[in-house]
Amino acid sequence: MRNNQLKQPFQYDKIPIKSLQVVNKRKRAKDTTGTIKRIWSYLAKEKGKLSLVILMVMISSGLGLLGPFMIGTAVDKFIVTKQSAGLATLLISLLFIYLFHSLSIFLQNYWMVGIAQKTIYTLRKDLFHQFHRLSISYFDKRQHGELMSRITNDIDNVNNTLNQSVIQIFSSVLTLTGTVAVMLYLSPILTAVTMVIVPIMFLAIRWITKRTGPLYKLQQKNLGEVNGYVEEIVSGQHIVKTFSQENRVIQEFEERNKDLNHAGFWALTISGFIPKVMNMLNFLSFGLIALAGGILAIYGYVTVGVIVIFTEYARQFTRPLNELSNQFNILLSAVAGAERVFRVMDEKQEETDEKAAKELTTIKGHIQFDHVYFGYENSTILKDISFEAKPGESVAFVGHTGAGKTTIINLISRFYNYDKGEIYLDGTPLKLITRSSLRQHMAFVLQDTFLFQSTIRENIRYGRLQATDEEVIQAAKDANAHEFITKLPNGYDTMLDQQGSGISQGQKQLITIARALLAQPKILILDEATSNIDTITELKIQDALKRLMHGRTSFIIAHRLNTIQEADKIILLEHGKIVEHGSHQELLELKGKYYQLYKGTALEQVDKNGLKI
Template sequence: MTRPLRAEPPATRSRDMRGSAVRLLKRLAPQRRLTVLVIALAVGGIAIGVIGPRILGHATDLLFNGVIGRELPAGLSKDQAVEAARARGEDTFADLLSGMNVVPGRGVDFTAVAHTLLLALGLYLIGALLVWCQARILNVVVQRTMAAMRTEIEHKVHRLPLSYVDGRQRGELLSRVTNDVDNVQSSLAMTISQLLTSVVTVLAVLVAMLTISPLLALIAVLTVPLSLLATRAIARRSQKQFVAQWTNTGRLNAHIEETYSGFTVVKTYGHRAAAAEKFSDLNGEVYRAGLGAQFLSGLVSPATTFIGNLSYVAVAVVGGIQVATGQITLGSIQAFIQYVRQFNQPLTQVAAMYNSLQSGIASAERIFDLLDAPEESAEPVAAARTAGAGRVAFEHVSFGYRPGTPVIEDLSLIAEPGSTVAIVGPTGAGKTTLVNLLMRFYDIDAGRIMIDGVDIAALPRQALRARIGMVLQDTWLFGGTIYDNIAYGRPAATREEVYEAARTAHVERFVQTLPDGYDTRVGDDGGAISAGEKQLITIARAVLAQPQLLILDEATSSVDTRTELLIQQAMAELRRDRTSFIIAHRLSTIRDADQILVMESGRIVERGTHTELLARHGEYWAMARA
């Protein structure tokens, strides 16, 4: 029985951006040593970058002092030169001269200038090396963190109840595992690198500016609140657009996966135009959300750049006045202007990074939703020991996929060891649900299910399912060879055992016609083999597994009459000494069953052998006549 998928509506805003960001950063904890090293390298590289402008400013002072000193008469002291300038009425020049370290009559000391420039060059090379090392190590930290997240998601998916997977479109679920994880990875790498660099740079540059001129530093800092306010105002509007973008991307991927998986059906029934129209609608939603998000977030960088330029102009004007009055040297104002650029650049980078951060947080929330989803009920601490031939008992079992909507009500049945129980009934009667409960894909609401006197709730799911072989109506083959797909039932089996299982399921009959035989590669779509041949492969897989219990859910629905007869013979051999449950619509496949259950609306309305049920002229008799 198939439940309708529950479509998730597009999210309109991030629920807890700060909390999700903190939770994401906490995942770096296992890499704390490398993270500390990244921080240390960042501090070292940035410190060297901050020292550089002061050194270059010193080189500028050497040049400027030499140019001015060469024009002054030799033999005078600096103070005498200042007094002489004031005596000539050149007070502005005298103020400028008083703030300089000039020697009258001495020209440019090119040796000192060269040494200063070489020192700056060496420091910049060391800083670049430290930044390169930081980037490489940060990449390792992020990659390890994301690899751990992918592993956690993989394990989580296997712990999720079947109801979670059934209630969502597969493409949307795949989008969380692939697209959202990739987006978080790129966002995390960019955010950590820029955020760390920006914070350290701002602090280091601020200290350097204060050592040059507290007044100019104050002017530069005054624009920071304006930048933060502009960023916050724009970010609030773009944040919900990023959430909608990735939610709509998941919906688009779900449609693509659905269309491509059923491509033959889409073309057969002429739904190509409808599929294309739906794709266009979903693609348009992704486009509109992405365009809105990028447009709004794109306003952040120009806004913060404009505000930063205001401080740059103010510093240039005030700084020029201070140089002219001798309060500061030309090299110092040159260094300070470089610091203003360095101070504003991180703020602009952080603002520009904010759109990537919001996009990553939106994806992280979707991943955390998956990781926080309720899991299957807890497993027993230890596996209960079971011994027996496979007696199965349903005792007053009730179950519903939704509260208040029962699918199975007060159902009881006993399958003796080695017997074959056939389950028939109209679509939606609860036949497949019965099997899902036996496999513990879903937990029952009331009653209990026993195998050899042990409640299956006391068995670990893996131990329970290891005892059961299952052949479904919907066949599944993974990308690999026919041999690999059969051996999937028992990987430790020898090649001869695999071949024997193939012969039992009559797989060898068509494999011999294939150019590569058992080495023919197939995929989930079956490749060049037919639906009936795919079914035979899955049956061979169940034969190889040698299960204690066997479940056949419409296992012969995709094969022709002749092949069905061969399969029935193979199944008869396979069912020997095994408790078997057969779900079938073809009554020819269940005539020899030891017990036939007729289900309707979640209840067993008739039970007995084929002959007994026909003699009653009830529901089974009506089905047989139909």
């Protein structure tokens, strides 16, 4: 089900102003000023080039003001007096002024592009690094496509703004200030006449930006949701088609797309009023200057040249205001994107290692749980868990969905921190071991295989990047993967995508087992590694897993009891507690719940409790 942005229908086309007011209340930026300051902190890293840009902007603004002033001077000196002496010199001066004006604009744009690209490079790098500092729980709660939108659409939005808006805003402010100063010098009365349009312009721009700002923020939010939904549906296209849900997902996409369309339509429509309003005010300003200037010229208060200068300066006066209003809308859109980026960067990172935490170079693989408790958001999942896995032993977990099997694995790998009790590795509490060194001694073979978009060789080598080609091939042989790999057209150099298209699910699992073998871990995690595999391939996988588990402390999550009978220890979990534990034979002799599950005499109870066996 889609999340509505508003409590009531968001129908811009029927009641736009009312809807915009609702959006404005609900979507107002929490800290626009703070976001702009943070963007500036990235720009400030290029102070040298930024100083050159500012210098070029000052030069171009000054030359832009000097040109019209000299044209007005030419009118008074040469046209009104009908004298030509010195006119050639003035025209040549004008030519150089406009040439240097164009050169300064080119240089400021050239340097600003470099600054913007370096800033975006650093921002994107920081965001990507932040992704790797966040805990697994953060990614579990969010759409991956929506997060991808932060590093693509939102940052690109900031990039476009830095390239286009920063210079124009600064240039507009300088031009506006210089224009007003020269106008006051030439004629305070005509300046006052020109300023008549300022309050009208201010009110019009305020009315427009008050409505477009929230809509740009909503547009960015809706864009992220659309990207997230598309990424989710494309990844799950096989499931969509299997259950014939094409029409439903198309309808849900259309709803999200409609929200995005509405927000973008009204943001661009309302912001599009700005040029029209500015053109109307320009015509009004020219009319007022012509009328007032003519009267003042008749009485000798100003010259014809001054009127010409004011006519041009009036355009230069409204142009910066027009640019400022337009860039303000673009800036609001960029701030909306930057807020989303910084929101990720401000998320709580995975807890840092304790100061006393140490790096482990070698381990034996002795794991002990001592009265461990753990919960998610005030909901206790594991309760008083205690067990021991000696080096080289295999421990299997069985139980219904939600019993806590995967949670125990997440605690061993420190994807989550336990609340109470203690977990020991070779007698050392896990919290006193750095996460990186702990995970370097672990390998995972999961139910959902993941392969990178690379060759089979490099996918296997991911287990140990410094491994030689010979070691990669040997790992594939031990995993029973070498035979099918060599039959592929390009062998180990066969390119795979993330879904592993072109090879079967079982073959993908064999590749992940080869990857784990190459890593040479002391602790092994197997999560339903043989599920959904045909019988022949399952035998190959089980044979490969025996080699992989040999001499290693192994933790196995299994739903099919026939896959764990050889485990040294089997732990039956129920509602976060250990209810039975022992070897397969010991649990059968106990004739408890495990015995009932294995003998199949409690199938009705199994169905009722949702147990998967």
